[in-house]
Amino acid sequence: MITYEWLYIFAGTFFVIMALLSALDASNGKRWGNAAFWAVLAGSFLFGTHLSDFANGVIVLALVAIAGVGGLGRSDPPTTSLEERFNFSQLLGNKLFLPALIVPITAVAGTLLYNYTPFGETGLFEERRETLLLFGIGVLLALAYAMVWLKPPVLAPMQEGRRLLDSIGWAAILPQMLAALGAVFALAGVGEVIGSLAGTVIPDGSVLIAVIVFALGMALFTMIMGNAFAAFPVMAAAIGIPLLVEDYGGNPAVIGAVGMLAGFCGTLMTPMAANFNIVPAALLELKDQNGVIRQQIGTAIPLWVCNVAIIYVGAFVLWS
Known part of the structure; x- marks a missing residue:
């Protein structure tokens, strides 16, 4: 297995x-x-x-x-030159994206085949880990395909990977750190503390205000922690489960799914989400480190408002 x-x-x-x-x-x-x-x-x-x-x-x-202590520095390993990359793009065009497409296709198609065909009865993959494992297999298949197709030097993928990682630096592991931080906050009872504070702000029986506070908390905590997955256990324990689901009888699927989307609106507006906002600016060598964030704010705020409406209507008005 x-x-x-x-x-x-x-x-x-x-x-x-x-x-x-x-x-x-x-x-x-x-x-x-x-x-x-x-x-x-x-x-x-x-x-x-x-x-x-x-x-x-x-x-x-x-x-x-x-x-x-500033122990990390950018490297410049011998990979392809800008001229060589330009020539590749001219020669191959959009075909260069084929290896990248292999990864999601392997993950999605493989998961469907494994779950809805007799192939799943083989027990090849650990239960409920099929998609992630197939994602890893997709990476290996994409790498093998690119090596056979483009015939680069053997160490080219490793050197290029090192160049990208060194450009990103410590921010490459920030999502792991922040997700772990969310789990720590949840175990420390931060959600219960926030829930008690929110109880003094939200009027009894006011579903709409409770939804707004929940969605706002998801966005704000995501901006602080840099990761909606880190914010979710805190806000779910504070407002999502005890108030919206248990007290007001909301649809937990809508509250959970769209609540995460409200958190992702915060992702668009924070430098703490370095892998989304700071890393692209560094890789593209933008003069404004927060340039990506500035372009996303105009989308994030209206999208957050839409998420509030979806939670209120989908989890309460239509659910009841």
Whole structure:
């Protein structure tokens, strides 16, 4: 059976290679910092399941320490030149996107086949992990296809991956950190505290105001934490479950799904969502680091208003 652990090994192996290539890159003045950072992250993926919570906490602190002291630096490995990339784009056009399409097609088509055909009876994949495992398989298939098709040097994918990762730096692992932070907040009872505070603001029986506070909390906490998945357990424990679902009898599917969308509106407006907003600005070398955010605000606010309306109508007006 292919289990979740296989994905951890796959990712850990990738980061081991990143660490080795970084250590061998004498042109990067911070190669040892880069090597240490990716090596520690590799250790987290390869051995984290088998380590204690304390040991995993030490790994996180080590990553923060390396990044915090400015130990990471951008590398410039020998990959294709701008001229070569331009020639590729001229020659192949939109066909260059074919490897990228293999990944989602493998994940979606594979999941459907596994769940709705006799193939699922083989027990090949760990239960309820099929899509993520097929996503990883799709990455390997896309890589193999690109290597056979374009015939680049063997180390080209690794070197290009290192260039991109070094351009992103510590922000590459920010989603993991923030998602973990949301779980910590939930376990610490932050949701209950916010729920008690919200109870003093929301008038008894006012469904619309409760929906607005819930959606606003999702957006604001996402802006603070940088990740709607981190905000959701807090706001669900504070308002979503106890008030909207249990007290007012709302549709939990609509509240949960559209509540996440309200959080994603906050994602569009915060630099804390570095993987969405800051990383693209860095990769595109924009002069304004917050340029992506400025362009998204005009979409985020009206979209948030629409989400409030959808929750109110879909979870309460139509549900009742």
